[in-house]
Amino acid sequence: MFSKSNLLATVVATIVMFLLGYLLWGIAAESLMDGHVVTDIFKEEPDFVFIILGNLVAAFALSNLYGKWARGHHSAKEGAQFGAWIALFAGLGTALIQYATANMFDLTGHLMDFVLALVYFVVTGVVIALVYQKTSAKE
Template identity: 40%
Template sequence: MFSKTNLIATLVTALWGFLGGWLLWGLIGEPMLEDHTLIAGLMRDMPNMVILGIGCLIGGFAFSTIYSKWARGTHNVSHGAQFGIWLALLIGLGGGLIDHATSNLLDLSGTIINAIIYIVFYIIMGILASLVYSKFSGSE
């Protein structure tokens, strides 16, 4: 769990979580989602960067640890992308539809757009984790 490979994968996926989240949701997603947000002022103008960084580290650690168990020693881009898709379906689409059914965050179109962003985000995260594991898992 605290292997060198997992710690490197944690840092890489946490960095992607931080920068990829900013890219996909901040730059690309925000203009697409603004007309689908049901509550004005829902998002902070400036996030708490310390808490955001801690959240990305925890998310990167959980993602990398679960990926390593799921992959069972077979680390390639395809496995990483598949893992990312499954996680995106769970969190982005499944969780998004539950949120849509129970809250007033996004309309249905916004929920689907957000789920697509999650799919792209987690596919890239899975690929990054698989690349780290394929490169470093034999050197422990």
């Protein structure tokens, strides 16, 4: 849980998740989601401290899960597969439930959000896997 690989993967993934999240949802999604927002619930100015804390917690959880899931087989391919499974669970599963229960986006908006989540989690999974690959042999 607190291995060198896990802690380093957590730190690197936190940085990647923060920057990639900003690029995907903070910049790209702004124009992509135009016309698909049903009810605008988003803050005018996000609280970056809590975004970083959320990314840190998520990165720690993902790194722990990846370490158990990969079973010592660390590669970009393994990381991408791991990220795709996480995106299916957290991205598409959540998007469909939110579409059924809330007025945030139309269906197209939720599906576009899933595509962004897929990119986000695949890249994060690859980063975590590569950190594990570089550090686990030395432990």
